[in-house]
Amino acid sequence: MPFRTFILGNYEIRVGKSATLNDELLKLSHKEDIWLHARGVPGSHVIIQMNRSNDFPPTNIIEKAAEITAFYSKAKGSSLVPVIFTKRKYVRKGKGLPPGAVFVDKEDVILVKPTEPIELN
Structure with missing residues (x-):
């Protein structure tokens, strides 16, 4: 499986494993899915599938998805991490951007403690 996958309630959470796989995750996601990323640091792209x-x-x-996002970032050793989240339709890949880099047109921020999830796969 190219992504880490977790179940939170009735929602499937997918986590990219590399910059290239972050791009692939973005391509495979639906415009109404929720996209998350630790703010200002390298890390995994995370998608909450909204069906x-x-x-x-x-x-x-x-909150739980943001905690997972913080854990799979370079800030996982911090006590609190700002995580941005938005609908996938507000995230776009610009021409010439390196793998994993995106533009975010609209975002909200949540401050969370990085938490290691129980991986299902």
Whole structure:
């Protein structure tokens, strides 16, 4: 499996394993999925699959996914990490950007403690 996969409630969470796989994860995600990334540091792209729903997941799902995102970043040793999240439709790959680099047009930020998840795969 090219991504780490976790289940939070009724939501599947996918985590990129490298910059190249982060790009692949972005391509495979739907515009209504939720995209997360640790702010200002290298790390995995994380997707909460929304099954084409326009809704936003509950706050506790965003928080847990953000904790996973923080854990799979260079800031995982920090006590608190800012994690940005937005709908996938607001994240785009620009021409000439290196693997894993993206532009984010609209974002929210949550401050979380990096937490190691229980990996299912």
